[in-house]
Amino acid sequence: MNQKIYKQLEFDKIKHLLHENASTSLGKEQAQQLAPSPDLEEVKQWQAETDEAVSVLRLKGHVPLGGITDIRPHIKRANIGALLSPSECLDVASTIYGGKQLKKFVEELEDVEIPILLDKMEQITPLTSLEQSIKGCIDDYGQVMDGASSKLRTIRTQIRTHESRIRDHLEQLTKSKSQMLSDAIVTIRNDRYVLPVKSEYRANFGGMVHDQSSSGQTMFVEPQAVVELNNQLQEARVKEQQEIDRILQELTSQINEDSEPLSYNVSILKAVDFMFAKGKLSQKQRAARPTMNQEGRIRMKQARHPLIPEDEVVANDIEIGTDFTAIVITGPNTGGKTVTLKLVGLCTLMAQSGLQVPALDGCEMAVFDQVFADIGDEQSIEQNLSTFSSHMTNIVSILEKVHENTLILFDELGAGTDPQEGASLAMAILDDVVQKQARVIATTHYPELKAYGYNRDEVTNASVEFDIETLQPTYRLLLGVPGRSNAFDISKRLGLSEGVIKQAQSMVSDDSRSVENMIASLEDSRKKAEQDHEQAAEILEQATEIHQELQHEFNQYLQKKEKLDENAKVKAKSIVEKAEKQAEEILQEIREMRDEANIKEHRFIDAKKKLSDQKESFETKETSKTQTAKKPSQELKPGDEVHVLTFNQNGYVVAKVNAKEYEVQLGIMKMKVPVKSLEFVKRPEPVEKKPLSTIKGKNYHVKPELDLRGERYEDALNRLDKYIDDAILANYHQVSIIHGKGTGALMKGVQQFAQGHSRIKGYKFGHANEGGSGVTILELK
Structure with missing residues (x-):
């Protein structure tokens, strides 16, 4: 691309917006280098990177990029043997830590597909040993700590001792000779402790003058009594600096040894920050992946x-x-x-x-x-x-x-x-x-x-x-x-006389007038179509609201019915237990009377059996008015229509759970039902054989639901189209499409697909316990 087009289309302003959304100087540098590519595969890769960043930001709202700085100049200086400062070493450690935090953040992400980010994180080398070495020597303020070495700790102890002795000595002088001082304080000049002495009393203190005030009235004197102590302090500080340089030299050498992985880490972090800068800009512009x-x-x-x-x-x-x-x-x-x-x-x-x-x-x-x-x-x-x-x-x-x-x-x-x-x-x-x-x-x-x-x-x-x-x-x-030329209409509305306008219109050629009339007709047709579209959208919105209300009421009805059934079962169980207890008491009394009345044992057994039969009959009636204890007349298979005695409803067998239970689809609900509660109704007619290229094998099973969450829009609709064909071959009467809520685009796509499919009778949202508006139920012909 030529640079002129960037100026004409204001592409540089887009680069500036991207620069503002970068979190580090590395990402800002990459933003300034933004340029379009004519290579289709490269562009697709870039778009995939941006889409992953948008997905992470949508899920988490942020990404940890703090502490990451451009340490490439530091690495270069370490390579040529220069001594890095404490702050430069700290920048290296901070960048290592920032990379590790980013890697941990990305690897802990769930429910989002980010193969590009994960691949980049795998390429980051932790360099924990180097980070610990630096942080063990330099504090968060960029100062070499006492614990960096035992020698440095000893030297700094000596420095503090010297400073304390000097201050004590000078403070004694400020008390005893305060009238000779401009101010009773101890101060520092040229890294040596001094006293502010009035110029006329300079000879009373001896030692050296290091400075004087602008007026010349005050001399900053190092008294002779502390000269030797100051000399000892300076010697200790020189040793301190030598030890600090030695420690920094060791850290610089370690950084030089790890310069290659450090440089590679920086390039990865630069690319990742740039990815998320694009993602942030996309969110702010409410943009979409093309x-x-x-x-x-x-x-x-x-x-x-x-x-x-x-x-x-x-x-x-x-x-x-x-x-x-x-x-x-x-x-x-x-x-x-x-x-x-x-x-x-x-x-x-x-x-x-x-x-x-x-x-x-x-x-x-x-x-x-x-x-x-x-x-x-x-x-x-x-x-x-x-x-x-x-x-x-x-x-x-x-x-x-x-x-x-x-x-x-x-x-x-x-x-x-x-x-x-x-x-x-x-x-x-x-x-x-x-x-x-x-x-x-x-x-x-x-x-x-x-x-x-x-x-x-x-x-x-x-x-x-x-x-x-x-x-x-x-x-x-x-x-x-x-x-369309609006000159006549505008002139008329602005007050130009009708006669002048008609005179002007008469001068327009027939061809021009014909074109203008055609354009006016097209505009009228377009406006009418837009009005019709708005009315249709309004009606659709009202119908959707009514549908949702009915769906909500139906869900409430099901919940209320389930609660009533449960209460009835509890009540029935209580009655049965009470009756059983009373029957046992009666039988016990009869047994006690048996010897006296000489009643035969088998009559007692018959009486107990009658009571037991009565209990079983009561429980059976409570569970279902139509339930029978017999098994289905034949082995059930997936797709068979069955009557569920427990709910007095027909459904379809989804799968066999075990010898005693089947999984059954009842309307929009799936549940496990005992074999004894099922009655075989009919088996679907076998599907007419088709060429091998279009018919699935007899052992091919299709789930009654399809999960499209996380799919791209077009990929999702392609999967849905293929799935509907498979579901029809499996003789399903209805299926559940899980699309989630999100922006609603995928939901609209599924429902528009359903409206245009000849084998889909209708659609509706799932119940609250099935995902609500995040699930669409399709009824198949």
Whole structure:
């Protein structure tokens, strides 16, 4: 890409936004180097990196990148044998620690697929030993600690002893000779302890003068009594510095030994910070990951210019490269034509740089070898060129480099010269570009170009909408509709007399009037279609609310029914236990009377059996009015329709759990049911045999639910399409599609798919205990 296009499309402002979102100087440096790539695979890799960063930020909201600095200069200085300062060594340790924290953070992430990030984290070398060595010698303030070595601890103990003795001696002097001092304090000059002595008493202290006040009235004197002590203190400080240098030299050597893994760690951390800078920018712009292609297709829904404030920008649908390769936009000045050009060009550069584009999910962007633009006032005073000449010079340069994999943006093509000649030139230039199969978007004022797209299959007209009522542009792009001249309508609303307007209209040619009438008709049809769409959306929203209310009430009904059933079972069990207890008491009394009445034993056994039968009958009735203890007449198989005696409902066998239980699908619920509570109803008719290439094996099983969470939009719909075919072959009457809630895009996609599928009878949300609006139940024919 040439650097001129960056300025024309304001790509540098995007780089600045990215720079602001980087957390470290490393990431900021990478942001400044941002540039689009013409390589499709490289762009796809970059987009995957950004998407992983967005996923992590959506899940966690942040990423730990604190403490990481650019230590490459420190490493270089260590390599050439320079002595690193304590703060430089501390930067190295802090960066090692920051890398370890980031690695731990990424490796602990769950419920998100991040193969690129995980691979980068595996390449980070912990270097724990070097980090501990540095932190064992240098504190958080960049000072070498006493514990860095035993020798340093001894020296610093001596220094503190010397300082204490000197202060004690000088403080005694301040008390005994306070009248000779300007101030009764001990201070320091040239790293030696001194007293502020009045100049007339200088001889009373002896020693050396190290400084004097600006007025000359005060002399900073090192008394003779502490000279030797100060000398001893200085010697200790020299030894301290020598020991510190020795310790720093050891740390510098260790850093030099680990310079290669350190440098590689820095490169990984730089790449990761850059990834998350792109992710943060994407979140702030509410951008979406585009599907990249090299066929010149651009398709964006509700695309927004990334540099216009969100409360001011107008979103537009833009498409090129499928049914047509050129768009000619007409409309009034300040209507948004140039903004549309810059939007397409800037989003293209962003997508090819690995950035997501500010549009709805499902957008598609192309990878071009070159993007050219002729935008704005190109008048050159230095070269003595007019606006038209300057534009033509630029356009000639562009046409020399055009081929099928280029995107060209022309603003006010052919402007700056005679209108008739300018319009002819504009059409000729467009013909040349279209013939070379490049993608081109051009704006113009010339009415002759309104009919240009009708005579060429590769070209479509477009316009920016203008509101006649408010006399203001709406900045909405209308694909397929050429711009309409609003001069007469605007003049009428501004008060121009009817007679003047009619006179002007009579001078317009029949062809122009016919075109204007056709455009007006198209605009009326479009407005009516938009109104119908809004009404349909309103009705759909109301229907959705009613559906959700009914679903909620049905869930409450099921919960209430289950609670009542449970209460009834508890009550019945209590009654049975009470009856059994009473029966045992009666039998006990009868046994005690047996010897007296000489009753035979078998009659007592018969009586007990009758009581036992009565209990079993009572329990059976409570469990189900229709339940029988007999087993199904035949072995049940998945897909068999059965009657569940416990709930008096029909369902379908999903799988055999064990010899005594089956898993059964009852409506939208799956549950385990005892064999004795099932009655066989019917077995589905065998599916007609089809060619081996389309029929699954007889042992192929399909689950009654499909989990699409975490899938890309298009991949998810492809999986859903294949799954519905398998479910129909498995003779399922309904299946559950788990799509989660998220942004709602995947949910809408599943339901739109269901509406257009000939074998799907209807759909509804799952119950609260099945995931609610995160699950859609599809009823199959």
